[in-house]
Amino acid sequence: MVAFKKIDPASLAETANLVHVTNISPSTTEKKVVDFFQYCGDIIEYEIVEVENGFEALLLFDKSSSVDTAVLLNNSRIDDRNIIVKKYDESIKEAAAAPEAAAPQATAQSSTSKLANFIADKMIQAEQIGKSIDSKYGVTEKFQHIVEESKKLRDSVDAKYGITEKTAKATAAVNAKIDEIKNNEKVTAAKTAAQPRYVAAKNAAQPTIENIKHSTTVKKIQETYNQVKEKVNEVTQETLKIKKSKTLKLSPEGAATVATVQAETSAPEGAAAAAEATTTPATTPATTPATQN
Structure with a gap:
C-alpha cells in the first residue's frame, strides 16, 4: 500500500472511520473525488x-456509518475507471496477506451492485433523452x-351551468337518504337480529383461519x-445512492443512445434546409460586356 x-x-486512535480508494484515473481531479x-x-x-x-486516496470521515455508505460506491465509475473503495482496515489486511500483489484492479461486483449500477445508468440515460426531446419539441x-x-x-x-353547486346539492341529498335508511327502525331491527348469527359464524x-395462517x-x-x-428494497436504495453519486459522463452505451435520439430529432430541420438549398436557384454575378475601343 x-x-x-x-x-x-x-497516529490515529481509531481507524474505523478511514476509507481507502484506489484505481483512480490520472485524469480525475481532486475536487471530483471529494465531491x-x-x-x-x-x-x-x-x-x-x-x-x-493514477491516484490513491485516503478519506477520514466523522463517523463509521459514513464509511459503510462510502463502501457501497465500490466499483462505481469516475471518468474512465471503476474505482475500488474499501475500509482502510480491510486494505491493510489484504496488503499484509498479499505483499507482492499486482496493481489494483476493479473488483467483481455483487449481483445487487451490478443490477443497481445498470438501473442507475438507464435512469440517467432516460433523463438525458427526455431532456433532449423536451428541449427540442417543448413538450x-x-x-x-x-x-x-x-x-x-x-x-x-x-x-355557466352551476355544476359544482348542483353536485354539492345532490351529494347532500344522497347523504341525507343514507342517514334516513340507517335510522330506519326496520333496518335497525334486522341488523340487531342478524348480529348473533354473524358472531357465531365468525367464531x-x-x-380454520388460524390453521391456514x-x-x-x-x-x-x-x-x-x-x-x-x-x-427489492436493497436494490432500490443502492440504485438511488449510485444515481445520486454519479456526476460523471454517461457510459458509452448511454452516450450513443442520447446521440442517436438527438440526431433523429434534428433530422427534420436538416432535411428541410437541404430541400430549400436544392430548390433555390443559384445566383451568378452579372457580367459586363467588354468595351470595344
Missing part, C-alpha cells in the same frame, strides 16, 4: 497521492399550456415475500 503523509493512520464522496458524510480530512497508474411547455386551458374551460363550464370459522405453505409464501421485498 502507498504511504500517506498528511494522514498517518498509525463524489461528500454526500456519504462529513469528510474531516483527505489525502490524494499520485501512484504509477413540458405545451403540456402546461393545455392544462391551463383545460382549467379555464372547466371554470367557464362550471360557471366457528376462526379455528400457521400452515407450512403460508409460512413459506410469507418468507419468500419478505426475501423478495428485502432484495
Whole structure:
C-alpha cells in the first residue's frame, strides 16, 4: 500500500472511520473525488497521492456509518475507471496477506451492485433523452399550456351551468337518504337480529383461519415475500445512492443512445434546409460586356 503523509493512520486512535480508494484515473481531479464522496458524510480530512497508474486516496470521515455508505460506491465509475473503495482496515489486511500483489484492479461486483449500477445508468440515460426531446419539441411547455386551458374551460363550464353547486346539492341529498335508511327502525331491527348469527359464524370459522395462517405453505409464501421485498428494497436504495453519486459522463452505451435520439430529432430541420438549398436557384454575378475601343 502507498504511504500517506498528511494522514498517518498509525497516529490515529481509531481507524474505523478511514476509507481507502484506489484505481483512480490520472485524469480525475481532486475536487471530483471529494465531491463524489461528500454526500456519504462529513469528510474531516483527505489525502490524494499520485501512484504509477493514477491516484490513491485516503478519506477520514466523522463517523463509521459514513464509511459503510462510502463502501457501497465500490466499483462505481469516475471518468474512465471503476474505482475500488474499501475500509482502510480491510486494505491493510489484504496488503499484509498479499505483499507482492499486482496493481489494483476493479473488483467483481455483487449481483445487487451490478443490477443497481445498470438501473442507475438507464435512469440517467432516460433523463438525458427526455431532456433532449423536451428541449427540442417543448413538450413540458405545451403540456402546461393545455392544462391551463383545460382549467379555464372547466371554470367557464362550471360557471355557466352551476355544476359544482348542483353536485354539492345532490351529494347532500344522497347523504341525507343514507342517514334516513340507517335510522330506519326496520333496518335497525334486522341488523340487531342478524348480529348473533354473524358472531357465531365468525367464531366457528376462526379455528380454520388460524390453521391456514400457521400452515407450512403460508409460512413459506410469507418468507419468500419478505426475501423478495428485502432484495427489492436493497436494490432500490443502492440504485438511488449510485444515481445520486454519479456526476460523471454517461457510459458509452448511454452516450450513443442520447446521440442517436438527438440526431433523429434534428433530422427534420436538416432535411428541410437541404430541400430549400436544392430548390433555390443559384445566383451568378452579372457580367459586363467588354468595351470595344
